[in-house]
Amino acid sequence: MPDPMLNEEERMLQNLVRDFADREMAPRAREVDEKEEFDQQNWQGMARLGITGISIAPQYGGSGGGYRQLAIAAEEIARGDAAASTGLIAHLSLGTTTIYRFGNEEQKQRFIPSLASGRGVAAWALTEPGGGSDAAALQTSAVQRDGTWFLNGSKMFITNADVAESMVVFATQDREQGYKGISAFVVPRGAPGMQVNPMHGKMGMRASSTSEVVFQDTPVPAENLLGEEGRGFRYAMEVLDSSRITIAAQCVGIGQAALEEAVRYAQQRESFGRPIAQHQAIQFMLADMAAAVHAARTTTMQAATLKDEGRPFINEASIAKLIASEMCVNVTSQAVQVHGGYGYFKDAPVERLFRDARVTTIYEGTSQVQRLLIARQTLAQYPV
C-alpha cells in the first residue's frame, strides 16, 4: 500500500529502491551472510541507482536529496539486506558526510565525487579498543612534524575499513585537553603504517565488513586535516546526531521485512485445523508488530523532515534511534516466535533478521547513551 505521508517523487524513489532490493538483494541475502564479507555486487547496484551519494549535492557527484530521501533508501535497502545498509550508512551518513559538512572546498572536490558515485567507499573511525560510548577519552594520537601529521593508536569495529578508499579518523593532539584536543583527518587507502585487520565471527550484519585498524607513525598530509584543529569531537557528535536518523530507518526496514515474513508464514502454516493467522494470539502479535513498525517509521520520518527543514531535530533523532532499534529487536524476535521451530533455522529469513537486528541498539550510540541524551533534553525542557 502506498505510504500516504510520502510525496510523488519520494514514492517513486521508494518503488525504485524496493524493486532493486527485492530483485537483486533479498534473494542473495542468506548467501552473502554466510560469506561474511563486504558484497561488491550489492555495492555496485546501490551505486548504479545513485544511492551511494543520495544526500550529497550534484556538484560533488551526488543525487541532491535530503535526509527524507536517505531514510527512504536506507529503509528499503535494509528490508532487502540489512548488512548492505550498514555498509551504506557507514560510507554515506558517517564517512562521506563528515567530509561534505566539514571539509574545505578543495577537500570536497578531491574526495567526494569518487565516494558519492560509489567508485570509492568511505569508512569512519571513532571507536577504540578501550571504549566507544566515551569517545572523548580516545587515545589515538596525532602529532605534527614538519607540516605532516603522524597518527599512532588503534580503532575498533570499523565498518568498511578493509575496502575504504578514504577513512575519516579521529585522533587527539593532547589527551589532557579531553574532547577539545581531538581533530579529524582523512586517511587514504594504503597509507604507510596503517594496518587493517578484518574481524570475523559477528552475530549478524555479517555481509558488512568490520575491522580493527592500527596506525603506526602513519603520515597524513596537512591538507587532509578536516575543518579546524581541536574541533573533531564536535564534528563527530554532529554527524552522529544526523546519522541516527538513518540507523532508525535501517531498523524500520528490518522490522518491516520481519513483519512481512511473519504475515506470510501465519497464513500458510496450519494448527488445530486452520491457518495460525486465524488464532487470535497470533493476530495480536502481528498487530503489535505492525503498530510498532508504523510508530518507528513515523518518528524516523519526522526527525528526517525536521533535519531537512533546518529545524531542531537532535532530540527527535535520538528518540527515533532508541524507539526504532528496540522495536527492531522485539519485532524480529516476535517474527521468530510466529515461525515456531522453523524460525530457529537458517532456512527462515527471520533467523537472519533476528541476528541482524541485535547490533542496532549497540552501534551509533547504545540505547543507554540515547536515554542519557534524551534525559538531558527532557530535564532541560522542564526546569524547576
Ligand SMILES: Cc1cc2nc3c(=O)[nH]c(=O)nc-3n(C[C@H](O)[C@H](O)[C@H](O)COP(=O)(O)OP(=O)(O)OC[C@H]3O[C@@H](n4cnc5c(N)ncnc54)[C@H](O)[C@@H]3O)c2cc1C
Ligand atoms: C558491527 C559494528 C559496526 C560498528 N561500526 C563502527 C564504525 O564504522 N565506526 C566506529 O567508530 N564505530 C563502530 N562501531 C562501534 C560502536 O559504535 C560501539 O560498539 C558502540 O559505540 C559502543 O561502544 P563499546 O562497544 O566500546 O561499548 P562500551 O562503551 O564499553 O559500553 C558497554 C556497555 O556500557 C554501557 N554504558 C557505557 N557508558 C555508559 C553510561 N555513561 N551510562 C550507562 N551505560 C553506559 C553501554 O550502553 C553498553 O551497554 C561498530 C560496532 C559494531 C558492533
